[in-house]
Amino acid sequence: MEENRLFPVFFKLNRLHVLVVGGGNIGHEKVNAMVQNCPEATITVVATWFLPEMETLAHEYHSITLLQKEFSCGDLLGKDLVIAATSDRELNHSIWEKAKCSKVLINVADTPELCDFYLGSIVQKGNLKIAISTNGKSPTVAKRLKQVLQEAIPDGLDEVLNKLQVIRDKLKGDFSEKVKQLNKITEVLVQDKDADKA
Missing domain, CATH: 3.30.160 (Double Stranded RNA Binding Domain)
Incomplete structure (x- = not known):
């Protein structure tokens, strides 16, 4: 049986430079998802045309740069991640080849076999x-x-996280000792509800 062997990571997009190729619906969806999670994400979008919504995003988030031109190898220079988001499968494959040669991680929209990572x-x-x-x-x-x-x-979970950080900062001992203490404090979060009723 096939297993999901992906290793989950969370990128700090404010420290990376992302290239998105494609200014249409797919490109807009990817760029919007990134800035919703990290408003300071540095994103360059290369396309021969842009949806009005993409232009609006670029006006709203000043870390988005729109370059109206054909994709070229030079666009990969200094980029950490690439998203090929055009509706042209041949172009997407070409972007993938160039990204692999440049050792840049790439996501090719709707083509899982050409993705180094998923969004x-x-x-x-x-x-x-x-x-x-x-x-x-x-x-x-x-x-x-x-x-x-x-x-x-629950919406109030963020308040719990903030309080746990304060507690963690005050705990004494090495890493493993702090983990033991935090595990004891947070047991209440996973208590069996049926056991409480008994």
């Missing part, structure tokens, strides 16, 4: 962020799970 569905409640992956099998299922988790996680 999953994200649930966020304050500082808590959960990324959901179906290993490229079904973005629709990921979106449904996002809805369920968004409703299930």
Whole structure:
């Protein structure tokens, strides 16, 4: 049976430079997702044309640069991540080849076999962020799970996280001792509700 062998990571996009190739719906969706999670994300979008919504995003977020031109190898210079988001499969494949030669991680929209990473569905409640992956099998299922988790996680959880950080900063001992103490303090978060009723 196939397993999801992806290793989840959270990029600090304010420290990286992302290239997005494509100014249409797919490109807009990817750029919008990034700035919703990191408003300071440095993103360069290369395309021969841009949706008005993409231009609006660039006006709203000054770390987005729009370059109206054909994609070229030089666009990869100084970039840490690339997203090929055009509707032209041949162009997307060419971008993938050039990114691989430049040793730049790439995501080719709607082509899982050409992706080094995926942009999953994200649930966020304050500082808590959960990324959901179906290993490229079904973005629709990921979106449904996002809805369920968004409703299930209480809005007040961010206050709990802030208080736990204060407690963690005051704890004494080495790392393993602090982990033991925090595990004891947070047991209440995973108590069996049925056991409470007994």
